[in-house]
Amino acid sequence: MQYNTRRDSLIIPEYGRHVQNMINHAKSIKDKQEQQKCVEAIISFMGQMNPHLRDVKEFTHKLWDHLHIMANFELEIDSEYEKPKKEKLKEKPKRMNYPKNNIKFSYYGNTIPKMIEVAINMEGTEKEIITGMIANQMKKSYILFNESSVDNNTIKLHLKQLSNNRLTLSEDFEFIRSSSIRQGGSNKKYSQRKKFKKKK
Numbered sequence: 001m002q003y004n005t006r007r008d009s010l011i012i013p014e015y016g017r018h019v020q021n022m023i024n025h026a027k028s029i030k031d032k033q034e035q036q037k038c039v040e041a042i043i044s045f046m047g048q049m050n051p052h053l054r055d056v057k058e059f060t061h062k063l064w065d066h067l068h069i070m071a072n073f074e075l076e077i078d079s080e081y082e083k084p085k086k087e088k089l090k091e092k093p094k095r096m097n098y099p100k101n102n103i104k105f106s107y108y109g110n111t112i113p114k115m116i117e118v119a120i121n122m123e124g125t126e127k128e129i130i131t132g133m134i135a136n137q138m139k140k141s142y143i144l145f146n147e148s149s150v151d152n153n154t155i156k157l158h159l160k161q162l163s164n165n166r167l168t169l170s171e172d173f174e175f176i177r178s179s180s181i182r183q184g185g186s187n188k189k190y191s192q193r194k195k196f197k198k199k200k
Helices: 013-028 032-048 057-070 086-090 111-120 124-146 152-162 178-199
Strands: none
Touching: 013 032, 013 057, 032 057, 111 124, 111 152, 124 152, 124 178
């Protein structure tokens, strides 16, 4: 009995050793017509592993690419798809730039600063209303993140800092109560737990 550890490693394991052996056999066929028929039969067999995708053009292209890769690019056969280049597989993807978000207060995230930018360009009553909504959202975010109360003056200070003193609350503005925020948060967590238990 021959163990897999003593056999050659599979190039694309999901197709199994039978497909790899068939491709190796196709490479050994000298007659071009016979080789072409053999390869087309192999492609058909590979497609049967995913019958719902075998007629999709992009999937068929993928099968031909995989066949060339498993043949170590040593098959010269007719195909409607261009033979992939061996060098292309060795190319490393370009390094992606990590998004640089300078978040001053982590508990407010990215949304609050963006809302503030929009509010700064507003005028009149609309600006006053939006500023109040932002301040209350800041208080909600702070309490839900820290699970503790926060002094309203702290929120006012943070609003000034985030807006570079361009947003201020009206003197008669009333913040949402901390108790209602915590109560709303706990009710939400309770309902989520109930849903989770029902799923079980």
